[in-house]
Amino acid sequence: MIPNDFDYQKASSIDEAVSLIAQGDEDTKLLAGGHSLLPVMKLRLSMPAKVVDVGQLQELNYIREEGGALAIGAVTTHQQLASSELVQQKAPALAQAAGVIGDPQVRNVGTIGGSLAHADPAADYPGAIFALDGEIVVQSSDGKRTISAKEFFVDLYTTALEANELIVEIRIPLNAANQNSCYLKFPSPASRFPIVGCAVALHKDGGNCQEVRVGFSGVGNAAFRDSAVENALNGQSVNDQAIANAAAQATDGVDVLEDANASEDYRRHLAKVFAKRALTQLA
Amino acid sequence: MKKQVQITVNGVSYRGEVEPRQMLVQFLRENLELTGTHVGCDTSSCGACTVVLNGRTVKACTVLTVQADLGEVMTVEGLASNGELHPIQEGFREQHGLQCGFCTPGMMMSAWQLLQDNKNPSEGEIRHALEGNFCRCTGYHNIVKSVQYAATKM
Ligand SMILES: Cc1cc2nc3c(=O)[nH]c(=O)nc-3n(C[C@H](O)[C@H](O)[C@H](O)COP(=O)(O)OP(=O)(O)OC[C@H]3O[C@@H](n4cnc5c(N)ncnc54)[C@H](O)[C@@H]3O)c2cc1C
Numbered sequence: 001m002i003p004n005d006f007d008y009q010k011a012s013s014i015d016e017a018v019s020l021i022a023q024g025d026e027d028t029k030l031l032a033g034g035h036s037l038l039p040v041m042k043l044r045l046s047m048p049a050k051v052v053d054v055g056q057l058q059e060l061n062y063i064r065e066e067g068g069a070l071a072i073g074a075v076t077t078h079q080q081l082a083s084s085e086l087v088q089q090k091a092p093a094l095a096q097a098a099g100v101i102g103d104p105q106v107r108n109v110g111t112i113g114g115s116l117a118h119a120d121p122a123a124d125y126p127g128a129i130f131a132l133d134g135e136i137v138v139q140s141s142d143g144k145r146t147i148s149a150k151e152f153f154v155d156l157y158t159t160a161l162e163a164n165e166l167i168v169e170i171r172i173p174l175n176a177a178n179q180n181s182c183y184l185k186f187p188s189p190a191s192r193f194p195i196v197g198c199a200v201a202l203h204k205d206g207g208n209c210q211e212v213r214v215g216f217s218g219v220g221n222a223a224f225r226d227s228a229v230e231n232a233l234n235g236q237s238v239n240d241q242a243i244a245n246a247a248a249q250a251t252d253g254v255d256v257l258e259d260a261n262a263s264e265d266y267r268r269h270l271a272k273v274f275a276k277r278a279l280t281q282l283a
Numbered sequence: 284m285k286k287q288v289q290i291t292v293n294g295v296s297y298r299g300e301v302e303p304r305q306m307l308v309q310f311l312r313e314n315l316e317l318t319g320t321h322v323g324c325d326t327s328s329c330g331a332c333t334v335v336l337n338g339r340t341v342k343a344c345t346v347l348t349v350q351a352d353l354g355e356v357m358t359v360e361g362l363a364s365n366g367e368l369h370p371i372q373e374g375f376r377e378q379h380g381l382q383c384g385f386c387t388p389g390m391m392m393s394a395w396q397l398l399q400d401n402k403n404p405s406e407g408e409i410r411h412a413l414e415g416n417f418c419r420c421t422g423y424h425n426i427v428k429s430v431q432y433a434a435t436k437m
């Protein structure tokens with residue numbers, strides 16, 4: 001399968017990339033790892049006239065501590081995130097999500113920025129970004145803006161990103177809950193995408209839950225934070241009973257996907273099971 | 284519009300003009316006639332097209348040739364040196380790690396990546412490292428044994 005013809009330009013800097021997409025025209029596509037874009041271009045479901053490659057921009061490839069947050073460049077690969085000791089220590093849920101994406105070859109090429117921009121409802125990262133209270137920094141010729149996870153993920157394959165904006169950085173706050181976080185996934189046996197992915201960040205003090213954040217991937221049209229589970233556990237003493245009660249609330253009041261992989265009921269059930277496992281692991 | 288590329292493949296530098304929409308696997312097979320790298324699914328699932336690009340394995344059916352510009356590629360043809368099989372190739376021969384052989388080049392490149400990252404992998408680690416490569420013949424057991432054999436020789 002061969003994509004439709006297109007013009008290709010490799011950006012040599014962030015500024016150049018931003019100026020190449022400044023028109024905001026839908027016929028121009030950014031390319032990072034290409035592991036979501038190229039498959040749809042081969043099927044000719046997407047036929048951009050111009051492709052701007054940012055995949056090899058070293059300016060966008062980094063993981064560092066900065067201003068109370070982990071700052072991650074947009075073209076950092078899944079493999080780099082999964083194997084980073086800094087991420088494993090400060091935001092284990094993110095390293096774990098990265099480490100269970102697809103297979104080794106996909107992780108060697110795919111990037112966090114590309115995955116967030118693509119916003120596949122079954123992508124692994126978004127649930128973790130919610131649970132870690134992460135932010136997405138984007139840049140256009142008008143400057144930079146920072147978008148919270150809640151504003152960023154709008155719907156199936158739909159984000160708050162404008163066509164003239166480049167994701168430059170993902171920021172994960174450094175805090176006690178993020179340091180005690182995890183990501184667990186129930187993969188589709190064929191594609192390895194999550195049928196349910198659950199990320200939890202939990203901070204306890206003297207056995208009491210001070211802060212808990214629960215994010216789900218693969219469950220709804222877009223990833224979300226599950227306030228029903230969070231409210232049931234916040235301020236409680238963290239024990240098996242409290243965890244079971246809280247996990248049983250998972251997906252309450254939320255629209256849940258139904259597809260060839262799983263019925264709505266089965267997904268709700270899996271969400272409760274995975275919330276319980278994740279909370280138990282962190283307790 | 285065609286683009287100039289310069290790509291080093293198995294230590295030899297190639298220059299040429301390619302269409303931006305050409306996939307790396309086509310460049311290797313059709314322009315360079317290195318047909319050891321196979322196309323199985325052409326949809327980034329099976330791993331038959333796996334090659335090493337700048338030190339990491341990739342599925343060459345889902346990478347543009349222009350993305351590999353100025354890069355270094357190693358294909359299955361680059362494993363043996365001076366007419367001597369690489370320990371991974373020797374392992375596949377000694378442990379009957381192939382039947383039809385279609386998946387084998389990709390399997391070997393994934394095995395190469397694993398042994399690069401982990402000199403002494405467990406059976407479970409080997410199986411996880413080969414998750415992106417399908418084999419329709421062997422049932423995988425002998426492939427795992429082949430990689431274990433290679434690990435002891437490297
Ligand atoms: C076989 C296979 C299995 C997979 N399994 C999983 C899985 O289990 N879980 C999972 O989460 N994902 C999975 N994926 C998807 C994979 O993680 C992709 O790498 C990821 O979704 C896209 O990242 P990319 O860098 O390849 O982006 P690209 O394909 O290059 O781009 C994707 C989209 O994002 C846009 N874009 C890219 N970078 C930026 C940027 N910096 N700013 C703004 N827009 C940008 C592009 O224009 C495009 O629209 C799988 C993919 C394959 C091929």
Ligand code: FES
Pocket residue numbers: 321322323324325326327328329330331332333342343344345
């Ligand atoms: S041919 Fe590339 S993954 Fe199957």
Ligand code: FES
Pocket residue numbers: 380381382383384385386387417418419420421
């Ligand atoms: S040996 Fe035939 S597909 Fe693996």
